Amino acid sequence: MGVIVALLPFGFTAVAQDVASAEAEIENYLLKSGDVVEISVLEDSSLNRQVLVRPDGKISMPLAGTIVAEGRTPEALQATIRSALAKDFLEPPTVTVSLVSSSSEVDTEDLQTFYVLGQVAAPGRFQALEPVDVLQALAVAGGPGIFAAKSRIQIRRRDENGGETVTLFDYNAVEEGAGVALQMISDGDIVVVPERGLFE
Structure with a gap:
């Protein structure tokens, strides 16, 4: 029986080493802000x-x-x-x-910044590369907390004249399966989840 010998193209070893080096670099990569x-x-x-x-x-x-x-x-x-x-x-x-x-x-000009405050698991400032709706914004902040007034969540937005518009969002209706329109979040929007009242 003859022996089959596979001839590797010139430079194959160098390419394989480069790939292995790149993989090792990714494995050892330390994440940083903006990634x-x-x-x-x-x-x-x-x-x-x-x-x-x-x-x-x-x-x-x-x-x-x-x-x-x-x-x-x-x-x-x-x-x-x-x-x-x-x-x-x-x-x-x-x-x-x-x-x-x-x-x-990452091009910082493409980032959309919004804030989720109040009764959520992880309130704070968030950035997204793609458009998000109010439900996704709440999910990023960990969702409404146990003391949240879910039926009167506010989406606060500044207009061009310096004024502010407030839109209410009913999270309870979403949980109950109702067909609720999900407002898209714009750059600079603030989602406020208030605390529910004693008998609410």
Whole structure:
């Protein structure tokens, strides 16, 4: 029986080394403010999303809450998210975190900034690369808290004349399956989730 010999093209070894080096660099990459990561949860696709690492170095996602991302590798962040979500699953979920783009590749002019304040799990300032509606904005902030007045959430927006318009959003209606129009969030909008009254 003859021996089959595969001849590798010239330079193949160098290319393979470059690929291995690039993979190692990604594995050791430390996340920083402005980076965009993609989070995938095998057991619950509704949690899948692209998230921007905020100026404070943190990210927020439903169920997991607010997590420090800056200074961690994607793999380390993956383990932290998995641990944070474990309480909501029978078995710890399968979480994957991958770097979509580094802060140097993100055009800050394309970022949309909004604020979610009041009775939510993780209030604060958020930025998004893509348009979000009020429901998505609330989800990024961890959702309404147990003391939230869900039926009178406010979307506050400044107009060109310096005035302010306030639109109400009924989160309860969404939970009950009603066909509620989801207002899109504009740059600079403030979503306020007030505290419910004693008999509310």
